Amino acid sequence: MELGLKGKVAIVAASSQGIGRAAAEAFAAEGCRVAMCARNERTLALAADRIRKQHSAEVFDRTLDVTDAAAVRQFVEAVVTKFGAADICVTNAGGPPAKGFLAASVEDWHKAVEASFMSTVHFAREVIPHMQRRRWGRIITITSITTKQPVADLVLSNAVRGAVVGLVKSLANEFGKDGILVNNVGPGFTATDRLKELAKSRSTASGTSEREIFDSWAAEAPLRRLGEPREVADTIVWLASDRASYVTGQTVLVDGGMYKGL
Ligand code: NAD
Numbered sequence: 001m002e003l004g005l006k007g008k009v010a011i012v013a014a015s016s017q018g019i020g021r022a023a024a025e026a027f028a029a030e031g032c033r034v035a036m037c038a039r040n041e042r043t044l045a046l047a048a049d050r051i052r053k054q055h056s057a058e059v060f061d062r063t064l065d066v067t068d069a070a071a072v073r074q075f076v077e078a079v080v081t082k083f084g085a086a087d088i089c090v091t092n093a094g095g096p097p098a099k100g101f102l103a104a105s106v107e108d109w110h111k112a113v114e115a116s117f118m119s120t121v122h123f124a125r126e127v128i129p130h131m132q133r134r135r136w137g138r139i140i141t142i143t144s145i146t147t148k149q150p151v152a153d154l155v156l157s158n159a160v161r162g163a164v165v166g167l168v169k170s171l172a173n174e175f176g177k178d179g180i181l182v183n184n185v186g187p188g189f190t191a192t193d194r195l196k197e198l199a200k201s202r203s204t205a206s207g208t209s210e211r212e213i214f215d216s217w218a219a220e221a222p223l224r225r226l227g228e229p230r231e232v233a234d235t236i237v238w239l240a241s242d243r244a245s246y247v248t249g250q251t252v253l254v255d256g257g258m259y260k261g262l
Pocket residue numbers: 013014015016017018019020037038039040064065066067092093094095096115142143144145186187188189190191192193194195
């Protein structure tokens with residue numbers, strides 16, 4: 001299927017590993033020029049290099065923290081200077097730690113808002129004017145199944161991700177007239193380092209083995225397995241493509257059917 005993505009410029013935030021990295025790789029495989037960023041210089045450089053080599057892709061990478069508004073502005077400016085556009089922007093960051101309400105400190109709440117919500121604001125503020133100029137753009141946020149259904153011990157995610165969905169819907173309404181489509185992707189349990197961290201913290205708290213925790217997560221999905229980062233990435237690429245040209249303001253879950261609502 002022709003996705004119409006060849007030559008487009010795709011920014012993928014927080015993309016040195018996990019779902020972000022898989023998305024960067026999937027865009028490169030479709031012939032996009034890709035801009036990646038993350039905090040860890042070495043992991044990011046390795047990921048960018050691999051994508052360059054595997055897909056003969058043009059990849060720009062910069063070490064930064066997505067909660068730093070000035071760094072995000074300079075990154076987007078550098079991408080536009082290098083590639084001439086910012087057509088697609090996937091916002092992403094590490095997820096908040098697993099905690100119950102009384103265990104979460106005020107600092108935890110501020111950090112969760114900064115990483116999960118404000119990072120999206122920073123990227124949207126920078127890329128939208130460039131997208132408006134070309135009358136074409138795609139913003140895709142990576143959040144979680146928690147936007148639809150709370151997950152135990154993830155009170156920070158359960159609460160803060162909803163704000164991202166409100167932002168997605170608002171941006172979709174405000175900028176649809178400019179040809180900018182804004183959607184949200186909510187992964188279910190997906191086999192990345194983030195999930196290993198969650199398993200470890202649950203295992204410590206409950207005394208259950210990490211293996212049993214992974215098995216119980218897999219059992220929650222009708223497909224009876226965890227998702228692969230590539231499967232989330234494929235949905236992100238579809239949403240960015242011409243094949244999704246009448247889809248905006250939506251949350252698409254990639255959760256193996258784990259969400260139990262209608
Ligand atoms: P991950 O921990 O494997 O990767 C996170 C990436 O973000 C890494 O590249 C890391 O370097 C980067 N990063 C983290 N904080 C950053 C910051 N402040 N600035 C720049 N880069 C930063 O995580 P993942 O599993 O790929 O998850 C991606 C998103 O999807 C997270 O928000 C996570 O909560 C969410 N999610 C994941 C799952 C899952 O099961 N893996 C489920 C639901 C939601």
